Amino acid sequence: AKVVKPVKTGDFLTYENCVPDDSMVITQIRRRLDQSDGRFVTNAA
Numbered sequence: 781a782k783v784v785k786p787v788k789t790g791d792f793l794t795y796e797n798c799v800p801d802d803s804m805v806i807t808q809i810r811r812r813l814d815q816s817d818g819r820f821v822t823n824a825a
Contacts, residue, residue: 785797800807 781793781798781800783798787793787797791797800810802808802811
């Protein structure tokens with residue numbers, strides 16, 4: 781992630797103060813999860 785605004789010790793990292801690295805797979809997965817409707821399919825019977 782790239783920090784775009786100052787972050788003090790104890791502050792949370794947010795989309796307002798840092799930009800995720802879109803080349804990382806975990807960032808791509810997180811974006812897809814954020815855009816999904818929250819339902820997940822499992823193989824449980």
